[in-house]
Amino acid sequence: MTTNKRDYGDLLVLMALAGFTLWYLMDAIRVSSAVQNLLLILPLSFVVLAIVLLEVVLRLKDGTLFQRQGEEGEPLFRTLPVVGLFAAYVISLATLGFDVATVVFVALFLLLKGERNWLLLGGYSLVFGFGVAFFFAEMLPYPMHMLVLPD
Amino acid sequence: MIDLAAVEQGLALLFSSFAPWMVVVPGIVIGLIFGATPGLQISMAMAIFLPMTLYMDFVQAMLFLTAIFTGGSFGSGIPAILMNIPGTSSAIATAFDGYPMARQGKHNQALGVALASSVIGVLMGYLILFVMIQPLSFMVLKLGPAEMFAIILWGMTLIASLRGEQMLKGLMAGFVGMLVGTIGFNELGMARGTMGQTYLLDGVPVIPAMMGMFAASELFKLANKGYIVESEASRKVRVGEIFQGFKMAVAYPWVLIRGGLIGVFVGAVPGVGSSVSNLLSYVETQRRDEDPSSFGKGNPKGVVASESANSTSEAGSMATLLALGIPGGGATAVMLAAFAMHNITGGPQFIRQQTDVVYAIIFANFAQVFLLMVIGLLFIPLLANIVKVPMRYLIPSVLVLAVMGSFGLTGNMTGPATVLIFAVVGWLLRHYGYSVPAAVIGMLLGAMAEKSLLHSYQISGGDLAYVLERPVTLIILALLIISLFGQRLVGWFRGRQRTAGA
Numbered sequence: 001m002t003t004n005k006r007d008y009g010d011l012l013v014l015m016a017l018a019g020f021t022l023w024y025l026m027d028a029i030r031v032s033s034a035v036q037n038l039l040l041i042l043p044l045s046f047v048v049l050a051i052v053l054l055e056v057v058l059r060l061k062d063g064t065l066f067q068r069q070g071e072e073g074e075p076l077f078r079t080l081p082v083v084g085l086f087a088a089y090v091i092s093l094a095t096l097g098f099d100v101a102t103v104v105f106v107a108l109f110l111l112l113k114g115e116r117n118w119l120l121l122g123g124y125s126l127v128f129g130f131g132v133a134f135f136f137a138e139m140l141p142y143p144m145h146m147l148v149l150p151d
Numbered sequence: 152m153i154d155l156a157a158v159e160q161g162l163a164l165l166f167s168s169f170a171p172w173m174v175v176v177p178g179i180v181i182g183l184i185f186g187a188t189p190g191l192q193i194s195m196a197m198a199i200f201l202p203m204t205l206y207m208d209f210v211q212a213m214l215f216l217t218a219i220f221t222g223g224s225f226g227s228g229i230p231a232i233l234m235n236i237p238g239t240s241s242a243i244a245t246a247f248d249g250y251p252m253a254r255q256g257k258h259n260q261a262l263g264v265a266l267a268s269s270v271i272g273v274l275m276g277y278l279i280l281f282v283m284i285q286p287l288s289f290m291v292l293k294l295g296p297a298e299m300f301a302i303i304l305w306g307m308t309l310i311a312s313l314r315g316e317q318m319l320k321g322l323m324a325g326f327v328g329m330l331v332g333t334i335g336f337n338e339l340g341m342a343r344g345t346m347g348q349t350y351l352l353d354g355v356p357v358i359p360a361m362m363g364m365f366a367a368s369e370l371f372k373l374a375n376k377g378y379i380v381e382s383e384a385s386r387k388v389r390v391g392e393i394f395q396g397f398k399m400a401v402a403y404p405w406v407l408i409r410g411g412l413i414g415v416f417v418g419a420v421p422g423v424g425s426s427v428s429n430l431l432s433y434v435e436t437q438r439r440d441e442d443p444s445s446f447g448k449g450n451p452k453g454v455v456a457s458e459s460a461n462s463t464s465e466a467g468s469m470a471t472l473l474a475l476g477i478p479g480g481g482a483t484a485v486m487l488a489a490f491a492m493h494n495i496t497g498g499p500q501f502i503r504q505q506t507d508v509v510y511a512i513i514f515a516n517f518a519q520v521f522l523l524m525v526i527g528l529l530f531i532p533l534l535a536n537i538v539k540v541p542m543r544y545l546i547p548s549v550l551v552l553a554v555m556g557s558f559g560l561t562g563n564m565t566g567p568a569t570v571l572i573f574a575v576v577g578w579l580l581r582h583y584g585y586s587v588p589a590a591v592i593g594m595l596l597g598a599m600a601e602k603s604l605l606h607s608y609q610i611s612g613g614d615l616a617y618v619l620e621r622p623v624t625l626i627i628l629a630l631l632i633i634s635l636f637g638q639r640l641v642g643w644f645r646g647r648q649r650t651a652g653a
Contacts, residue, residue, distance in 0.1 A: 008448040013272060013583045017327050030342040037341050037610055040601040041333060046325045055319045068156055068583060074375060083575060086367070086550055090571040098555065106547045111373070114545035125633040130547060141392060142562045 007068040009076070011056075018052040044111035055131050085109060098136070103129030154506050161510030164210055169213045171511075175519055176566025178218025179526050184647050186226020187530075193223030197485040209419070209493040210508060214515045216489055217469070220482050223521050225269040225527055232261045232454070234549055236366035240358070240595055241461040242623055243588060243648055244433035246365065246447060248453030255449050259389050259531075263396015264454045266527045268407060270520050271400070274486055275411040276418075277516045282464040284474060284502065284509065296606035297618060301627035303419075303600045308631050311589040317508035324580060326428075331355055345421070350565045354598060359557035359569035366553050367570060368577030368587065372545045388539075390534050399451045406452050410459030417460075419465025425593055428467075431624050433459035435557050438634070466516075474502055524634020594616040 025045040026039060059065040089105035096104065107125035120127045130149060137144045143151045165171055197219050204212035227242040232249035245265060252261035310319070311325035334344040337356035366436075400407065412431040417428035422517035436456035437446040446453050465482075472483045474497075490497055495505075502509060551559040557566030577587050613618030618624055 005355075009579075010583050013579060013585070017323055021327060021330060023343050024334075031341050031343050032340075034339075035613070036339055036608065037337060037343070037535065038606055040604050041330065041343070042283075042328055044326055048330070051323050051326070055323070056219045057318075074372075076579075079371050079374055079578070081576065082371055082546075085388055086371075086574065087571055089550075090554060092553070093567055098558070102551050102555075105308060109547035110543055113546075115543055124544065128551070132551055132555060136559060140559045140562075146556065 006066045008066060010015075010068055011065060014052055014055060018049055021048045039084065081112060082109070094145065096147045097133075099130055099133040099149045100147040102133055105129075110140075154510075157506035158510050160507035161514060164244040164507060164511040164570050165514055170208075171515065172518075173205065173213050173419045174211055174215035175515070175522060175577065176216045177488050178215045179222035179519065179523055182219040182222020182224075183229075183526065183530055186223035187229040189593050193220060193227070196223060196483045196489075197482055201485055201488060203639055204489050205492060208381040209495060210283075211513050212489050212493065213486070213508075214519075216264075217465075217512065217516055218522075219524055219548075220294055220465050220518055221462075222275055222526070223457070223482075224273070224465055225266060225523060228269065228454075228458055228461075229262065229531075232265060233258060234366065234545075235369045236549065236553065240361065241359075241429055241464065242457065243591065244363075244457035245454055245461075247433060247457070247537025247588065248448070248450050248572070248615075249361030249457075251447065251449035252451065252454070258450065259392035259628040260396040260399060261454055262531045263393035264400045264451045265396075265458045266393070266401035266524065266531065267397040268410070270524045270527075271407055272411055272414060272459040273465060273516065273523065274460070274520045275407070276415055276463030277513050277520075279411070279415050279463070280470050281510070281513045284470055285511035291546065294623070295621070296610065297604040297621050297624045298602055298627065300603035300607060301624045301631070303596050303603065305631040307589075307593060307596055307628050308635055311586060311593075317584055317586075321586040321589045324585040324587070325593040328590035329595020329600060330475060330593075330596035331360075331590075332599075333601050335598075338602055348561070349624040354564055355594065356557070356561050356569050358560050359566040359593055360573040362553040362557055363570040363575075364577035364580075364587050364591050367550060367574030368581055370577045371574065372551060372581065373542055376542050378539075382391040390528075390532060393528065393531055400455050403455050405451050406455045407459045409435060410456045410606075411463040414460035414463030415467040415470075418464025419470050428460040428464045430592060432456040433645065440468070469512075472497055473512075490625065528637040 004008075022045070025041060028041045031037065056065065085105065085108055089101055092101045092104070103125050106129055107121055107126055110121045110125065133144070133146065137146065137149065137151070145151065164429045181196050181200060182193060186193055196214055200215070200219065203214060224241065227237060228245040228249065231237040231246035232253050233241040235246050235250040237243045237246050249261045249265065252258065285523065307329065308322070309326050311321040319601055332354070335352050336342050342352055413432040413435065414428045417431060433446075433456045436452055440446065440450075440452065442450075445571065468483045469486075472486055495501065553570055554567045557570045558564070560566050573619075577590075579591060581587055607617070619629075
């Protein structure tokens with residue numbers, strides 16, 4: 001779907017893909033310029049860069065370079081709080097432990113998405129958070145960092 | 152081709168006592184639970200329960216492990232349909248149409264289609280294995296690294312070009328995914344793209360990355376929705392509709408047969424297996440369909456194609472294991488460990504000397520199929536209730552499962568960190584119209600492609616003429632070109648014909 005609003009996101013993603021490809025190619029060459037090391041990486045990187053260039057040229061020709069082409073959906077900023085909360089959860093695992101971090105994440109998510117039944121909010125986050133952390137801690141062969149439950 | 156005396160002995164091994172059957176039902180249930188829980192792999196289940204097989208005789212041990220395999224191959228399709236999280240890489244293509252079906256309120260039918268296709272797939276796979284185990288093992292030996300590389304490249308191009316009008320973005324996502332898949336040590340011990348981080352030396356953990364790209368990024372998109380299925384009337388779990396799904400699967404016999412054949416032959420190729428077969432079968436079904444644009448929007452044929460192929464792959468990988476002693480993937484690698492624990496070496500010798508045991512394993516799998524159908528039918532109504540859960544409860548719960556599961560796969564914080572990073576990448580790619588499946592499959596196949604290409608280079612000494620001496624490679628490369636440019640060429644010719652006629 002295309003919108004009429006000027007959107008630089010698409011161009012930025014294209015540049016990011018090209019940037020990653022260039023950086024990775026340079027890094028691979030730095031490690032070793034032997035044919036065996038670059039056998040796949042070199043031709044594949046050239047193909048990616050050529051496709052990026054072709055896409056930019058075709059979109060410039062169409063006049064659609066600054067229009068978003070993607071699934072119809074909500075603007076990115078509306079989803080940002082959820083993404084931020086998830087990032088905070090993953091980062092906090094090392095300090096809060098899998099048990100407490102999970103309880104806090106589930107509770108905050110429910111709060112963010114409009115759950116106002118405090119009993120349900122607290123009950124679910126506690127039961128689910130501790131339950132799932134306990135299940136995985138029992139099933140997995142290595143220790144999981146916990147704050148309240150045994151490791 | 153079939154040794155009748157060994158068939159008789161094989162049946163005697165199975166039916167002389169009830170003991171071998173005692174482990175089948177627990178095996179299927181374990182497989183279903185592990186397959187249906189995102190992050191818990193079938194191979195993980197088999198590895199966890201492997202020590203138990205020490206107390207079993209060899210046939211019983213193989214029955215137990217193949218039951219876990221069978222249960223898991225269907226189980227992994229359940230979260231793919233209900234949550235868009237393929238339980239394992241063998242169910243990636245199941246999510247393409249299974250999840251849109253669930254979102255349309257057809258979750259019961261989708262699960263029924265998946266179960267029927269799995270059941271028929273396993274049955275078909277073991278039937279083919281029964282008849283063809285010896286010729287099949289011979290054929291697998293004929294496939295060299297050049298053919299493997301051509302198959303991988305063909306598969307990759309097919310998936311990437313699925314996007315139709317946004318083919319360039321599909322190819323870009325797929326090829327960048329392949330580059331990401333080569334991060335870390337290569338076969339020669341050179342570490343690329345690790346940024347000095349030791350946890351990247353073994354490469355990007357692909358399954359946590361897959362969880363982030365597929366599941367978490369999709370969940371971000373749905374964060375402001377009420378339910379998976381918006382209409383309240385559509386959220387009911389109806390056993391009748393599950394049976395409708397059974398009928399839907401049987402209504403496409405050619406899709407089932409094609410998926411089955413692709414599953415057996417691709418599943419028999421070591422290292423490729425069900426991760427690729429489900430995708431190839433899906434793409435072939437879409438390519439041959441009268442309405443290819445309906446795929447990815449809830450076409451049951453997509454689920455049939457994927458599930459029939461990943462289920463028959465089990466028989467294919469068993470063929471390689473039994474006939475060559477080479478594991479095709481994680482699950483058969485655990486089985487190989489079970490072989491070693493019982494002082495048995497797989498390979499042509501094993502097939503010749505213990506044909507009765509091989510047939511016993513195959514016959515037991517015929518019976519497992521019917522048990523899977525019954526147990527699966529009991530499980531589905533329980534699991535299908537997930538569509539009744541509000542998204543505000545479902546999203547954090549699934550995200551937590553993905554994070555814990557990824558920790559389970561890596562044993563350290565690399566797993567959860569990978570889920571987070573690739574969730575954000577997948578969310579952005581999805582938003583700007585890139586093919587997330589192509590990127591994920593690229594990551595899965597990148598290292599495999601590099602290894603095959605390197606082996607071909609070493610065998611040929613860098614002489615390109617080597618490819619010209621490999622007819623199978625040439626055929627696959629021709630198919631690749633046709634799948635990339637075929638439709639355009641046909642359109643161009645038709646256009647010329649019309650112009651000439653006018």
